Amino acid sequence: MNLCMIGTGYVGLVSGVCFSDLGNQVVCVDKDKDKINLLNKGRVPIYEPGLDEMLKRNFKFGRISFSTDINKAIESSDIIFICVGTPTSKKNNSADLTHVYRVANDIKKNIKKFKIIVTKSTVPVTTGDKIEKIIAKKVNKKKFEIVSNPEFLREGEAIRDFIYPDRIVIGTQNKKVNRVLKNLYEPLVNKGAKYLNTSRRAAELIKYASNAFLATKITYINEISNLCEKIGVNVEDISIGMGLDKRIGTRFLRAGPAYGGSCFPKDTKAIAIIADQYKSNLSIIKSTIKSNENRRNLFKKRTFQIMKNKIKNKTITFLGVTFKANTDDMRESMCLKMIPVFLKKGAKLRYYDPSGKKKEINKKVKFCKNIQEACLKTDLIIIHTEWNEFKSLDFKNLVKKNNFKIYDMRNIYSSAKMKQKKINYFSVGR
Ligand code: UDX
Numbered sequence: 001m002n003l004c005m006i007g008t009g010y011v012g013l014v015s016g017v018c019f020s021d022l023g024n025q026v027v028c029v030d031k032d033k034d035k036i037n038l039l040n041k042g043r044v045p046i047y048e049p050g051l052d053e054m055l056k057r058n059f060k061f062g063r064i065s066f067s068t069d070i071n072k073a074i075e076s077s078d079i080i081f082i083c084v085g086t087p088t089s090k091k092n093n094s095a096d097l098t099h100v101y102r103v104a105n106d107i108k109k110n111i112k113k114f115k116i117i118v119t120k121s122t123v124p125v126t127t128g129d130k131i132e133k134i135i136a137k138k139v140n141k142k143k144f145e146i147v148s149n150p151e152f153l154r155e156g157e158a159i160r161d162f163i164y165p166d167r168i169v170i171g172t173q174n175k176k177v178n179r180v181l182k183n184l185y186e187p188l189v190n191k192g193a194k195y196l197n198t199s200r201r202a203a204e205l206i207k208y209a210s211n212a213f214l215a216t217k218i219t220y221i222n223e224i225s226n227l228c229e230k231i232g233v234n235v236e237d238i239s240i241g242m243g244l245d246k247r248i249g250t251r252f253l254r255a256g257p258a259y260g261g262s263c264f265p266k267d268t269k270a271i272a273i274i275a276d277q278y279k280s281n282l283s284i285i286k287s288t289i290k291s292n293e294n295r296r297n298l299f300k301k302r303t304f305q306i307m308k309n310k311i312k313n314k315t316i317t318f319l320g321v322t323f324k325a326n327t328d329d330m331r332e333s334m335c336l337k338m339i340p341v342f343l344k345k346g347a348k349l350r351y352y353d354p355s356g357k358k359k360e361i362n363k364k365v366k367f368c369k370n371i372q373e374a375c376l377k378t379d380l381i382i383i384h385t386e387w388n389e390f391k392s393l394d395f396k397n398l399v400k401k402n403n404f405k406i407y408d409m410r411n412i413y414s415s416a417k418m419k420q421k422k423i424n425y426f427s428v429g430r
Pocket residue numbers: 151152153154155156211214218251252253254255256257258259260261262263264323324
């Protein structure tokens with residue numbers, strides 16, 4: 001099939017490359033010329049394991065191309081995927097739909113034969129209706145169909161999540177269009193993915209409700225971990241004990257820092273606002289948002305306690321600064337809230353991040369090229385993300401001084417082994 005992905009962010013690029021790998025002809029469009037130039041050289045602008053190789057392979061076979069010419073791309077495609085960003089609005093906490101509506105206006109100028117227009121961007125319920133209205137101002141309704149097909153990709157695992165999804169949700173009541181999309185996704189359905197056809201509004205809501213639920217599940221275990229610290233119980237025993245109940249399940253029950261990233265913080269706020277607009281109070285999700293904000297303060301406070309409030313002139317090393325491992329994404333990363341406070345208190349900060357590139361954080365925070373440089377003679381190591389590189393370090397050999405401390409925010413190491421090694425070690429909920 002001829003597909004067009006509008007927006008080459010995470011969702012658009014990963015989906016475009018994966019669709020081309022399934023044998024479709026894909027054109028990816030973006031208004032960012034530099035990005036398109038980079039992609040046309042076969043280079044990937046984001047850190048996503050496996051994406052580079054897959055892109056190069058399909059690029060070589062001519063199954064995927066990159067362009068800034070949105071008109072031509074729309075004209076030559078049967079299915080158009082809207083994959084532009086829907087960040088939190090600057091005015092309130094709702095999703096900013098400027099890019100989505102701009103694309104809808106571009107699409108309406110280029111419909112000559114029947115087009116299926118699919119929103120993959122996370123959009124509030126009824127956005128599909130609004131896109132339909134915009135396009136119907138210029139084009140006969142028989143010539144297009146708007147479908148919602150939310151994406152559930154995790155950064156760092158996006159390719160695997162695309163190829164082996166738990167479910168594919170298609171929101172349309174048009175039977176013919178549903179058949180076309182079922183055909184497109186058939187290779188994934190054959191590998192075991194469940195295919196679910198719902199109304200468009202239901203599909204839009206499934207995405208928000210899922211992300212808000214996962215964020216709540218994490219927040220739940222995070223709060224339980226606070227209690228575990230007070231009673232001297234290991235939160236990992238609780239996670240396993242709870243997760244073995246199939247109704248609960250083990251995943252997304254790892255206690256750690258405040259959740260971050262491009263989706264959970266944005267989507268929890270957006271669904272709460274949508275509900276308010278419909279005069280329905282999502283009090284549980286509102287509590288999740290609040291609890292996650294409090295967690296950032298809690299971890300700051302905990303760090304001060306670990307350092308016995310002596311932060312001035314102390315060296316603090318962050319191992320990992322992104323919001324989680326296997327990504328270079330800094331959005332809503334918890335360390336961004338900690339760094340200014342530590343700097344203000346006179347700490348000397350350093351970081352090393354396996355994603356490689358220097359990050360846009362305060363210039364006073366020293367970027368280190370490797371773990372050795374980051375850890376040498378430091379006073380406190382904060383294990384902020386759980387990259388494999390951090391999982392079997394010989395800390396005494398790295399730090400080369402006595403009395404350093406470790407705050408393992410991801411519970412990578414065993415407290416007992418650290419005690420044996422006489423390392424001052426602190427973790428979460430145990
Ligand atoms: C998420 C959803 O998982 C994905 O389906 C959606 O489409 C986009 O948002 P992503 O933001 O890439 O994906 O990362 P995810 O792996 O879900 O982690 C989100 C946050 O939760 C991170 O800060 C992570 O560290 C945290 N987390 C996750 C935990 O603290 N504990 C867990 O058990 C799982």
